[in-house]
Every structure is written in C-alpha cells, then in structure tokens.
C-alpha cells in the first residue's frame with residue numbers, strides 16, 4: 057500500500073509579464089487502489105498539477121510538499137520520479153522523431169525497472185497489450201507519436217501505463233478526443249492496470265462519460281489553483297448538470 061501525498065502545494069511560472077501564481081495551496085492524498093477524478097474549468101491548474109508531480113522544470117514550487125510514501129518527490133529528478141513509480145499520461149503527448157515505439161518502450165522499461173526485461177516475455181507482453189488496446193502491430197515500428205492521430209496518441213499513453221506498471225498514474229484528459237469505442241478501450245486499459253493491484257489513479261477530465269467506465273472513489277473540483285470542493289462520484293454528475301458557476305467569483309472580486 058502506497059500513498060501519494062500533496063500538501064499545501066504552491067506553484068508559479070515565469071512569464072514575460074512576470075511571475076504567475078497558478079497553484080495556490082493544493083491538498084490531495086491518493087492511496088493504492090483509489091481512483092480520484094479531478095474536474096474543473098479551463099485554466100484552473102489541473103495540468104499544472106500533473107506537470108509538477110512529473111517534475112516539469114517550467115513549474116516552480118514556492119511552497120508545500122509532494123511525498124510518495126514519505127519520500128520527498130520534489131527533491132527527485134524527473135527520471136527518479138519515474139523510477140519511484142510516478143507516471144504521467146500527458147494531455148498533449150509529444151512526438152519523438154527518430155525513436156521507434158519498440159525502442160522507446162524497451163528502453164523506458166529498462167530505465168524504470170533498473171534491468172532489461174527478458175526479450176521473449178517482453179515482446180509477447182507488448183504484443184498482447186497492443187492487441188488489447190486495439191493498436192495495430194505496425195505501430196511498433198513507427199516513431200513515437202509521429203503522425204499519430206489524437207486518439208492513437210492517447211492509446212499509446214495507456215499502453216505505456218500497462219507496460220510500466222507505475223504506483224501512481226496521473227492521466228491528464230486521456231479521454232479528450234476519443235471516439236466512443238476508443239474511450240471504452242482506453243478505459244478498459246486503465247481498469248486492467250488498476251485491477252492488477254498496486255496502483256492509484258489521478259484522472260483529470262472534463263467529462264463524466266469516462267466516469268461511466270472508470271468509477272472514481274473521490275471527485276475533486278479544481279478552481280483557481282485550489283481544490284474548491286470534494287465528494288464522491290455523484291459530485292461529477294452535479295457538475296455536469298450545473299457547471300462551475302457556483303464556484304466562480306465574479307471578475308474583479
């Protein structure tokens with residue numbers, strides 16, 4: 057059983073107009089086996105939280121802490137975080153020209169685990185995972201994300217999730233841009249990873265439709281860099297009906 061604990065997290069970035077505060081004291085605790093959904097209006101800081109957990113250098117932590125089983129995540133480099141068991145499925149996965157999927161997956165798996173997976177079982181595992189996610193075998197020879205459609209990129213993020221077996225997965229809008237079939241396939245992948253045990257999930261989404269397939273234990277509403285309200289799965293339905301109006305203060309206040 058592991059715990060990812062985020063305490064009073066404050067994050068800013070440097071922009072041409074000066075320092076911009078984005079996260080203004082985020083508290084969140086995720087344990088193995090739990091699924092937490094984060095919902096909230098555009099620009100409220102959801103992806104900033106995801107990037108800060110992963111260690112993106114652009115985001116400066118001004119206060120607070122992130123710990124994984126008591127270990128200081130903020131003191132770790134990006135690759136140390138991955139080895140410690142943190143995984144981020146990006147809202148906009150990047151293309152990596154010149155690196156094939158096969159090479160990338162095996163190199164990343166080796167770096168995360170500290171030793172290379174046995175070639176025979178690994179090849180089979182990759183092939184099976186691709187099949188379950190309905191990713192055509194040809195993709196193994198293509199460069200990472202290069203020319204992939206939006207939905208294909210999202211499936212490949214979940215392929216990595218299933219193969220790398222992290223302790224905590226942050227999925228940033230993995231559902232956006234997916235057609236109904238892909239949404240189901242991707243959700244099943246997340247559920248398989250969760251059912252295998254040993255994983256907690258932070259699911260950032262705008263839509264309750266993915267929550268029909270992936271049942272959240274907790275829903276957090278993110279507004280203006282903070283968690284404004286928390287509840288169970290029913291909160292997501294309420295947000296879909298009512299929007300975020302009641303959380304937003306009129307401009308200028």
Ligand SMILES: Nc1ncnc2c1ncn2[C@@H]1O[C@H](COP(=O)(O)OP(=O)(O)OP(=O)(O)O)[C@@H](O)[C@H]1O
Nearest residue numbers: 069071078096097098099100101102103104105114
């Ligand atoms: N690198 C950056 N440069 C400038 N502004 C940034 C940067 N990263 C984040 N911001 C700003 O910080 C705020 C929060 O952005 P973030 O991407 O975290 O929002 P979000 O909640 O993920 O929104 P969405 O639902 O649209 O994905 C936004 O106002 C955004 O413009």
Ligand SMILES: [Mg+2]
Nearest residue numbers: 102103104147
């Ligand atoms: Mg975002």
